[in-house]
Amino acid sequence: MSTRRVVITGVGVLAPGGIGVKNFWSLLSEGRTATRRVSFFDPTPFRSQVAAEIDFDPELFGLSPQEIRRMDRSAQLAVVATAEAVADSGLDIQTLDPYRVGVALGSAVGATMGLDQEYRVVSDGGRQDLVDHQYAVPHLYNYLVPSSSAAEVAWKVGAQGPTTVVSTGCTSGIDAVGYAVEVIREGSAQVMITGATDAPISPITLACFDAIKATTPRNDDPEHASRPFDGTRNGFVLGEGSAIFVLEELDSARRRGAHIYAEIAGYTSRCNAFHMTGLRPDGLEMAEAISVALDQARINATDIDYINAHGSGTKQNDRHETAAFKLSLGEHARHVPVSSIKSMVGHSLGAIGSIEIAASVLAMAENVVPPTANLHTPDPECDLDYVPLTARDWPTDTVLTVGSGFGGFQSAMVLTRPERRPL
Template identity: 70%
Template sequence: MTKRAVITGVGIVAPGGVGREAAWDLLSSGRTATRRISLFDPAPFRSRVAAEVDFDPAAAGLTPRQVRRMDRAAQFAVVCAREAVEDSGIAGEPVPPERTAVALGSAVGCTMGLEEEYVVLSDSGRRWLVDHSYGVPHLYGYMVPSTLAVEVAHEVGAEGPVALISTGCTSGLDSIGHGVQLIEEGSADVVIAGATDAPLSPITAACFDAIRATTPNNDDPEHASRPFDRDRDGFVLGEGAAVLVLEEKAAAERRGARIYGEIVGFAGRSNAFHMTGLKPDGREMAEAISSALDQVKLDPTAVDYINAHGSGTKQNDRHETAAFKRSLGEHARQIPVSSIKSMVGHSLGAIGSIEVAACALALDRQVVPPTANLKNPDPDCDLDYVPLVAREHRMDVVLSVGSGFGGFQSAMVLARPGAVPYERS
């Protein structure tokens, strides 16, 4: 019998709130955490807004040595892992270290640390040949993204499989999917899974400016992220992390763990089409959705809520609207859909894990977060996108999707505990 993976712990560091409850309070209230960038001077850039985390590493429990050693992305991940482990109650259980795994996602690794060090080593870009002697002792770690996963493994004492999953903006979904597979195949009993990114730096702003993907709506930062709205003009960058504790279901039930939900399906596809472009028919995302549902023989009508990628770009929002219709048929028009990027921005690789964490909390509390700032719906985005205000809604099955540069399309299906009796196909 295939082992089944459940979520027993949730840790979140997100714009507008550090900690699981603070993050959920923001999402369920429909507030936005988007503002003018304060982490660096954004004046030279086309897009000068972002969703920043008000994060004090010392207040979050990190030691001066940890703060000195770790990039901001690693700090986020470690703080999330601590909260998730505490929430799960697994720390007091006799789980062998070699049966504990880490699956962490990140799209851009230690961007902030690398840029800060380059500025110093190159004398603010004036020297072509950099002087390595001015680098911090941990510079090599910034250059190797897997150190993010290693920091989490050190924190939780994981001696089983440890991996860094980097698949662009689907990294946060794919890392959790990898963790689920480790549980199902019997390679681990507990997996610390999630993703982190802290990309808010001048190089990131310049890159997205160059392709005009981010919003130029600098005069109204609070309402700049507008997924599915007729007047949307690009996404808002964000930062943050989320980490889940995944356990084998039977073991979690034996110890009386609180179970937020079960991850019953996961699939990914690539469009093999364009680095940033999307085909309007949404076929690849639709195939990922159908595959994830087919794994547990779920009919599309079983889906009660969709957490959309909802980046707020013209092509993405229309692409996934088409994907929902293609994969779910007429039922797509009956399902509430929302994008939390309207409130916490797009934290690249981290956002998929933040969205899965939000889905777990939505299942637990039976509340659908809203799509903030959706005042003028795009006629081409004609589904129920839960505008402005959260909605109490009966949910047994939730779908979360992600879309990333490079053509990555991922879909994950979560279910309320006991709602989906199944054998995987």
């Protein structure tokens, strides 16, 4: 087993209501919400008409007209977040062997916005059954192939090492980072640029989630529509975003005097093999993932200072998670603060796992636990400490962050300060 220890030395975030790490943390720590009525198109025909959108102008972040035309919005978000993460790390990637720098990018739905827009063009707004490809943009193939986003990130930093996309639904953002850790541990790369991106706010996405009634119909109050663990919750709020990290070996980071946000001490993924969208209420698979991640990290359940929950705001997920925390952490589950940032930034599908990792390491940096916004009427079956409404000053050295995705995927990651885990 490899003894290489992997740490986060750079963070970049584009999230609803908070472009850049500083603004993102300000939103979370103040308990503000970034959910609103969809503005990208007219949402009137849809059951759920709210979303968490980013006020993002790619030109302001230095993307050229050609890059903007070539890249779907999800790739644009990833490239901009990458620039912030690399700058934050203080690492001069150009001085490294490019074959020792890799990219692992998570995404659940790839270039949804680009594909949706181009289908409307080539089909004349859906009126033509036989579409005319001559009206499509020349880069349509890049929209179809999710790996194009990882390629864009690799081109941006000059990475020529292992480069891949991990697409496991809503756990993609955790799983991509977990994969990147393994690439460094096995010695295939010295540095990994990793994280996730998704920009799914499009008519086709709203229609898909409307069909299964997963998103909230609380259109009259968008600001308070996302209500994880609240007894009045009735579905999640769709979001978008990207969070990117620079990962490197602990010894290497220390030698160059890098700021270390956290060590990724444990990571595991499981599948319930049960139902494409359903969850068992007992939370066994998530509890298994948590237990194995703790074992990998050589950390006890009582060492967890904060749990960054999946907390989507659907009844089955919130109860499933609550059960999983009790199973895996025992009595300590009742003494550790738990919160869901989806209450503030929505659910950006494959990207949210990485955005939640970013929230976790910032909570460690500030010793502050972000709140669960809009939690006024707790569900009696969700009876843990979900940090309602207001952030909490809290010594935070070790964080458990989890994800749950369609298909039955359950992932868990343990983040800690390296000095808490001397091996």
